[in-house]
Amino acid sequence: MPLSSAEDWLWDSWYCFDRDVFHAFHLTAPRSLGDTDLRHHNARVGHSISRDLHNWEELPDALLPSTGNAFDNKAIWTGSVVKHAGLWHMFYTGIDKESVGKIQRLGHAISTDLMQWDRVSESPILIANSRWYATADTDFRGEKPFRDPWVFFLEEDQLWHMLITAREGGGAEKAAGTIGHATSSDLYSWELKEPLCHESQFGQMEVLQVEQIDGKWFVIFCTSPSDVWDSQISAAYATYSAPADGPLGPFHLEKSVPLNGGGIYAARIIRDAENNPLLIGFIDNGDPGGFTGTICDPLPLEVDARGCLVTKKTTLQ
Numbered sequence: 001m002p003l004s005s006a007e008d009w010l011w012d013s014w015y016c017f018d019r020d021v022f023h024a025f026h027l028t029a030p031r032s033l034g035d036t037d038l039r040h041h042n043a044r045v046g047h048s049i050s051r052d053l054h055n056w057e058e059l060p061d062a063l064l065p066s067t068g069n070a071f072d073n074k075a076i077w078t079g080s081v082v083k084h085a086g087l088w089h090m091f092y093t094g095i096d097k098e099s100v101g102k103i104q105r106l107g108h109a110i111s112t113d114l115m116q117w118d119r120v121s122e123s124p125i126l127i128a129n130s131r132w133y134a135t136a137d138t139d140f141r142g143e144k145p146f147r148d149p150w151v152f153f154l155e156e157d158q159l160w161h162m163l164i165t166a167r168e169g170g171g172a173e174k175a176a177g178t179i180g181h182a183t184s185s186d187l188y189s190w191e192l193k194e195p196l197c198h199e200s201q202f203g204q205m206e207v208l209q210v211e212q213i214d215g216k217w218f219v220i221f222c223t224s225p226s227d228v229w230d231s232q233i234s235a236a237y238a239t240y241s242a243p244a245d246g247p248l249g250p251f252h253l254e255k256s257v258p259l260n261g262g263g264i265y266a267a268r269i270i271r272d273a274e275n276n277p278l279l280i281g282f283i284d285n286g287d288p289g290g291f292t293g294t295i296c297d298p299l300p301l302e303v304d305a306r307g308c309l310v311t312k313k314t315t316l317q
Contacts, residue, residue: 003056009293011282012078012266024048043075071105071124078148093147104147132194134167160184163208177204203227207266210247214303217244236262237286241309260311277301
């Protein structure tokens, strides 16, 4: 059965596997808000577990907004979880009451059991730098995206890498979305780097992830039709896939295609117990009423004869 809750809307999600149990962390907000648009400023991190990725048990929330004058005292947004030296690390996006999401910063929490999470610091671990990214210090109008940290380790350089949903700096009125980048040797101290792509032809690339499947690297991200600026790319409310030369690029974004034809947003690639790649995201086609607060059943993935990442199924359950 799809992952859902009678009391709450569920949407962006990230996953880990521990002792034969899959843990799903997902953005959660009460259905009692009535208007689905209100969920973004009332988001917390929910937690569910499953042994088969189909039958889920809802657990107490993993992370709530901070109290007091903190960078994450309004809502918690999307992140990722990794394990290192026996400790689990969650990286997440925080928004505060003052900017109400216009300024986004990244936080870090740790856990020994995936149940109880403690913030590493009351301050953000990373903020956008106007040298490379749109920030409150530039003349770019509206939201300054700097969110959705995706963290992974590379054996080649023995560093942790973070991909970040961001927008190129410079103050342009129509600055392109980009893949922000940071590195760390210990998961605690991070160095922000220049973006991994320029002039992407996307207004934004949310909820980034890189994954190797059948020996080929892919980047996935989600976006809406209005943020697809390249007329040669199919515009959809979707999670997109594009081939990459490696986990840090170059990324061939001109070859981006919507997975499953669209209708799955903020999806993640995860591996089942047999290491098969699966796609899981929340169901939404972008139309009024299309968002139901439900995360789909896993969709098997494969690399087709053209070298494109595709779903084996075409319908959502």
